[in-house]
Amino acid sequence: MEYKKLDTEDINYIERLIGDQERILYGTEINEEYSHDELSDTASYPDLVVKVTSTEEVSAIMKYAYEKNIPVTPRGAGTGLVGASVAIEHGIMLDTSLMNHFLELDEDNLTLTVEPGVLLMELAAYVEERGFFYPPDPGEKSATIGGNISTNAGGMRAVKYGVTRDYVRGLEVVLPDGRVVEFGGKIVKNSTGYALKDLIIGSEGTLGIITKATLKILPLPKxxxxxxxxxxxxxxxxxxxxxxxxxxxxxxxxxxxxxxxxxxxxxxxxxxxxxxxxxxxxxxxxxxxxxxxxxxxxxxxxxxxxxxxxxxxxxxxxxxxxxxxxxxxxxxxEAIKGSTTYMDEVDVVVPRSSVNEMVEYIHDLYKEVNVRIKSFGHAGDGNLHAYILKDDLSEQEWEEKMKAAMDRIYGKARELKGQVSGEHGIGYAKKSYLMESLDPAAVEIMKGIKQAFDPKNILNPHKVCQL
Amino acid sequence: MEYKKLDTEDINYIERLIGDQERILYGTEINEEYSHDELSDTASYPDLVVKVTSTEEVSAIMKYAYEKNIPVTPRGAGTGLVGASVAIEHGIMLDTSLMNHFLELDEDNLTLTVEPGVLLMELAAYVEERGFFYPPDPGEKSATIGGNISTNAGGMRAVKYGVTRDYVRGLEVVLPDGRVVEFGGKIVKNSTGYALKDLIIGSEGTLGIITKATLKILPLPKxxxxxxxxxxxxxxxxxxxxxxxxxxxxxxxxxxxxxxxxxxxxxxxxxxxxxxxxxxxxxxxxxxxxxxxxxxxxxxxxxxxxxxxxxxxxxxxxxxxxxxxxxxxxxxxEAIKGSTTYMDEVDVVVPRSSVNEMVEYIHDLYKEVNVRIKSFGHAGDGNLHAYILKDDLSEQEWEEKMKAAMDRIYGKARELKGQVSGEHGIGYAKKSYLMESLDPAAVEIMKGIKQAFDPKNILNPHKVCQL
Incomplete structure (x- = not known):
């Protein structure tokens, strides 16, 4: 796919659209942070960063980008671990972190409606102060709720309460062509056509941009x-x-x-x-x-x-x-990260009954691969986080050993009927493992779904199932 | 789309494939029951009914049908209310009711794996006898679990426990071209690519045929x-x-x-x-x-x-x-059905806080439309079942009044930010209301998804979003 390279005309158009120079960054104004996420060594700068503040802005930019064939990458707090929010094809980055308002706490329907840039820690504090409870509890509290929905983050309370998916009742989404749609709502049940809301959840910003989320909340356990x-x-x-x-x-x-x-x-x-x-x-x-x-x-x-x-x-x-x-x-x-020079991660999930076998396998792997690996994780739901540490290995040794360790871990997970990712997603870094682990028929269908949402492939290209 | 009309050669092929004459019905052997479901006046006979007993049979038949361009309609217990299991284009009907085995109760992972033809009442009894609990509790206990998954049935315990979707961990699915795929598994968390399992749930047999389901179960409340x-x-x-x-x-x-x-x-x-x-x-x-x-x-x-x-x-x-x-x-x-000559139903879902407004609206509708309407439903989750009764109206009066009542009820549901179906689905009978209520962009995407799964449109045609 040939994309249009952003030129002065495009930048001028977007400046006029946004009307607030402070919220538009380009060239050297773009901080290094915007070129990568929290962990992955995937790095690539966007040509332009827009700190959007409304659905209308997101929609207008997408309309323009779609027409002009400019790639767009959405980004929340940048706490991802698999490069999902990295602008591989450059183009426009939509930073949603200023869309961080609480829109409505509806006590009759037990829902909370928020913008995507609200941080998980803000969300938890907001509902708990009011006697309510948002159960999903991923370790990274400074992630945005938009990011949590985009990876279907699970977190620590999944044993009893389930994952993010189980708490999303409705989404407002801007499609790649700029149209604004609502999937779901405040309703508790829904069997009205295909599950588009559930498809957006976990799609890592490749099918649409979440601009509003209505979440299910519970009374706070006493x-x-x-x-x-x-x-x-x-x-x-x-x-x-x-x-x-x-x-x-x-x-x-x-x-x-x-x-x-x-x-x-x-x-x-x-x-x-x-x-x-x-x-x-x-x-x-x-x-x-x-x-x-x-x-x-x-x-x-x-x-x-x-x-x-x-x-x-x-x-x-x-x-x-x-x-x-x-x-x-x-x-x-963060602590493991601080204990080494560089690291990469796996986020496999296996049936709960196989956690011991998986953990032992990872634990003994250093004997075979001779690389330090630390792990912790959710024993109750089978989701393990293992970190392969570079320490003082040379780049070449690191690449070799890291790949050898990853190949073995994902292979073992497959053998145990597990999956590549429990909650961090596939993004850019884990694509080859997704392709290996899934049935080719499933990958074909995923590509067809991407095509149905984004026929010009301008939204977050090269992620999840797109080579 | 031009389908191939089933001929003797096709029938002979399928007979050889199945090898058991008892499980194949055609012509006058096909009971009238197979031409409709529980309620809808949608009626159409399949040319051939096969009572399948294994994934391999389903796969082999789909492969053949795909190659020959023969439409296929899956059917469970036929308790649907919207015509989803009616063979509009005739062709082959796959009756899954003999695939009714309990495959595995896994107490370590708290999962139950079953074939799709297990009835809800059998499933409930099976787990409860063993001290476990399958929370979804739709009124129709003689529906199959495959049908429940295909409509994302909600039932009465949704207030506390959620709907069928929340209890499906993994599915084995035969795709329209006969390939067998597994989506999900026994795992509790999953962020590995797009949510294909969730897409199959609620897709009313239009994207694939469910041949095995791994369900989440809970300890039985004491x-x-x-x-x-x-x-x-x-x-x-x-x-x-x-x-x-x-x-x-x-x-x-x-x-x-x-x-x-x-x-x-x-x-x-x-x-x-x-x-x-x-x-x-x-x-x-x-x-x-x-x-x-x-x-x-x-x-x-x-x-x-x-x-x-x-x-x-x-x-x-x-x-x-x-x-x-x-x-x-x-x-x-059944009781309401027995109190009139014929009826049709609506299954709207509105935010819980709007149930009173919706119920009052339905209750007062007889004044405007002059037709008897009875309703009951799930006040706790906003899902209302209203039945419009024919009594002794003439066919023409019935058509007019029924349509007038439906139009108004669905219109009101839209106004209250509700949806067409809480749990019965869209099938054939509710398509026009789906089209009216959803954003055209959403309908387009649904059609694109159907295309990704079933490019030849041979699986359950004319349902959900397909005209």
Whole structure:
């Protein structure tokens, strides 16, 4: 596909359209940040960045870009890990971070309508102050909700509450040709034609640009408690998870972590973690409306853990302690990043019953590939985050070892009937693994869907299923 | 599109393929039942019915049909209400009702894998006997799970638990060209490319044929209780629902019903309903793991109802009483059907806060259109079922009045930001209302999606978005 290269006429047109020079960046005004996301080594500058403030602006720019055949890349907070928001073909970048308004809290329908640039941490605080609860809880709190929807982010509470998809009732979307459409609404049920709303969710900005989202919220559970449970080995920790699931207790979250990652987090935050004696930990959360209700559940789970060889059960029932534990958990990615020169990540998801096999495989991989790998993740939902560390490897060694490690990890995930990504998406960096893992028929259909939404392929080209 | 008319050669080929004459029907062997579904006056005979028993059979037939350009219509139990399983272009009908096996209950992953022909009532009984719970609970228990997935059926527990979509983890699907693909799996999270699994859900057998489904199940709640609450007027009953939602209690179900429909059900079942003094009722269900847990919730709700003018609160906490109430609720459709000569239905969904306005509008419509209309539905999730009754109207009067009533109801739903179908789907009968209600851009995209899955348009033609 030949795209039009942005020229002065285009820039002038967009300047007139936006009418606010402050919100348009080009040339050397474009900060290096705009050339990449949080992790991927995918890097490419847009020709022009527009900090959009309304659906109308997004629509007008898309109309123009569609007509002129100019590629457009949407971007939220840039916290992605797979290069989905990188302007591979340059062109226009639409930065949605100024579209960060809360539009409506509807207590009758239990919905919250927001613009896409609202940050997850702002959203959580907003609803909790008002006695409500937005369950999806990805580690990266400074991501935008638009980005969370675009990757169908899962987060830590997926065990009990599900993922972002389960909390999106309606979307306003600007299509590649600039038309504005609404999919879904405030309605609870919908069987009105194909599931276009669900297709936009997780499509990583390739099918349309989300300009408004109506989210399902819940009443805030009145009580929450966490258990930090040290185990002598990682294997024993993770081996306990299927027994917890089988016990029919329903924890909100089941995370696993290892001492080395905890120590990274302590260094990164400059704060002690409540415990770091053991090699491995499970961190569980329970919530509900009364202490008795959650006590019954967690007592049963604590007993199971002790039977399986847990060293101790640390109950966290104060806000301070809760915060210190979950803050450390939330800092793992940054902490690991700080412990090496460079890294890349895998975000595989496997059936819960195969987490132990997958984790052990990753753990032993350094023997075969001779590269440091650290991992943590969502033991309760099968989604593992593993980080392959460059340390002081040469570029060439790094490329070789990183690829060897990735190939093996994705291969193992396939063998266990898992998938390439649990929540980070495919973006640019994971395309080859998507192609390998999916049935060619599925890839063909995905390409056909892209064609149906974006026949000129101007929106976020080269992402997900587009070579 | 010109289809090939089935000839002797085709029939011989399929006979050899299946090798079991008993499972192939043609000509006069095809029972009248196969020409229509439960309600719609859409009627058309297939040329051939094959009672398939395996994915391989479905795949081989689709391969052949694709090559020869023969239309194929999948059918489960035929309990649909919008003509989605009617063979408009004749050709081959694939009856999946013999594919009714339970394949695997995986207690580690909390999943149940079934063939598509398993009936909802069989599925519910199977998991409950084993201490598990499949939350979606549509009124029609003799529908197949394949049909439920194909319409994204919602049912009565959507208030607390969501709809069918929320419980489908993985699907095996035969594509129109016969290729067999798997979308999703046992995994809890998935951000691996576009949401093809979610696209199949609710696509009414137009994009692929579901041959296997992996469902999410939950531990069975240990306690459940229902409240039957008589109100002096329907308006008062429904007006109470937003207050219940706002109170932050989370009922499993909130249904509304009127005396006239209860009396129909009493006649139909030959059994007295526990109460029929009042004009209108709310029926609520609460579930949880202890009596105390649900008592707190329902006591608060009972108080709200009494404050709003409820005449009484009938607590149903025995299995017998539970069954008698919910059995009556489940029989409403058949009971209304039995009270008239013919009827057609609407299945609109509006935001919960607009249920009262929608119900009142429907209730008063007879004044304008002069046709009897009965309704009941899911007050807690905004999904209303209204039935327009033919009684002794002439065909012409019926057509006119039915169309006038439908036009007005769908128009009102649009005004309230609702949608054409909450759970019954679009099928053949509701296509014109889909076209009217959706943005033309959305309809175009849907057609593009159909094209991506089924370029020759041989699978279930003339349904959903295909004229």
């Amino acid at each position: 009580k929450a408690i966490s258990l930090l449970i040290p185990f002598p080995t990682l294997q024993k920790a993770i081996g306990t998870v299927p027994l917890i699931i089988k016990s029919r207790a329903i924890p909100t979250a089941i995370e696993f972590m290892q001492r080395e990652v905890i120590i990274d987090a302590e260094k990164y935050l400059g704060k002690k973690f409540p415990d770091s004696r053991a090699d491995a930990y499970l961190l569980l959360k329970f919530d509900g409306n009364s202490t008795e209700e959650i006590e019954k559940d967690y007592e049963c789970v604590a007993r199971i853990c002790l039977e399986q060889g847990a060293v101790d059960i640390l109950i966290s029932d104060t806000n301070e302690r809760e915060e210190s534990i979950w803050k450390a958990r939330g800092a793992f990615l | 306690k459940a209780i229902s409240l039957l609450i008589p109100f002096p007027t329907l308006q008062k009953a429904i007006g109470t629902v937003p207050l219940i939602i706002k109170s932050r209690a989370i009922p499993t179900a909130i249904e509304f019903m009127q005396r006239e429909v209860i009396i129909d059900a009493e006649k139909y079942l030959g059994k007295k309903f526990p109460d029929s003094r009042a004009d209108a009722y709310l029926l609520l269900k609460f579930d949880g793991n202890s009596t105390e847990e649900i008592e707190k919730d329902y006591e608060c709700v009972a108080r709200i109802c009494l404050e709003q003018g409820a005449v009484d609160i009938l607590i149903s906490d025995t299995n017998e009483r539970e069954e008698s109430i919910w059995k009556a609720r489940g029989a409403f459709l």
